[in-house]
Amino acid sequence: MAALARRAGPGPAPLRRPLIPASRPARAAVGAFLVVLVTCGLLGLELWPFSGFKLFSQLRTDKQVRWELTADGHPVDFSTLPRGYRQGAHVLPTLARGSASRREAACQAWSSVLTAGSRQIWRDPAVKTGGLGVYRVVATSAGPGKPFVERERVLVFACQEPAR
């Protein structure tokens, strides 16, 4: 802004177009906009569309932590679900910290969408296996390009089978 103001001020180029807004409210609005943009970016605050711009900022290493939703023991591929569900892996950590009622609502949503996809997720109750579970998985690799091997798998929460 300082540079813009300097170029717009009285000086050797009086016929140049103003590079800052002429009216005081517009100047204040532009100033506020740039201050919020830069402050969020510097402090890493997420006030979308203002952003902390942490794109790929975390260092990738030989250790990988990921969150997984499993249905009947198999990882759910979120990319095969309806569009609104596809970023589901990013919701899992939030749900893990969230209230029981929100988890239950999420479980019902997954249950219905997976069942709608003709997928069996609730086995015979007598077997006592299957269902939906959210896991935090830690995996390591021997080096770039080598496969990741699972080292730790923690069940964060499990979904109760809905009443039939």
Added chain:
Amino acid sequence: MKTKVAWFRAAMAAIVLLRIVLWPFAQLAGTPRALLAPPWFLRWLPGMPPAAVIVAVQVVGVAGAVVAISRRKGAANGFVIAWLAFLFLAGLKTSTGKILHNDVTLLLAAVPLVLHRKDDDDATWPIEVAVVALAAIYFLCGYQKLVHSGLAWVTSDNMRWILYDAAASGRAPTAAVATAIADTPWAAHVTAAMLLGLELTFPVVVFVRKARLPYAIAAATLHTGTWLTLGLDYWSWSLVALVVLAMSSAILAKSTEMKMPSASARSSP
């Protein structure tokens, strides 16, 4: 109406229009509230709106963008309507769990045009402020990499891990490019260094007008590379960089040529 700001508004409106039309926003309808993490200005929503509402917002947004592109009377208001519609739609998209940056640059670089409500005048500040916003965005992307990872972002195997992971994901149109770079450690380091260098030096475009076109081309190349290697949809960043930097460079230089008196004229009494 053929002022510089009107042309700039028309070009930005065209990108907004493409973003509104090309993404299937209506497919978000029906996503349950429990799976949503809306941005601050959409937290009042009880859930994802029905498809009819989303389509209606798209139609309104397209109409606003068309008026802005026409550069006729009402173009400034048309742009504001298109921008608000797009903000709402992109906000819905980023509500599904992950903070999405695909549309952030377009939304933020367009803010000066939202604040400039005159259809047609001589002002060039919306273009200059857009240049400042764009430079800040790219710089901050690089800054956050340094904050969280330091120079190890370049010197470690970071880029190789990113590329191998992307190649395995199958998102990119081909895994060959990502794998070729990742298989060659020095190429991965050079790629990381060039990317970080571009981001951190981006504010040059604010002060050196001649740097704008090269930086626009470099940004477009970066995002094309991101698509080829990682399969990420950042074409709107490319278009915004090209429109803001290339157009500002061209039309402001022309403006200066036309409006600046010659040295001899200035020195004459």
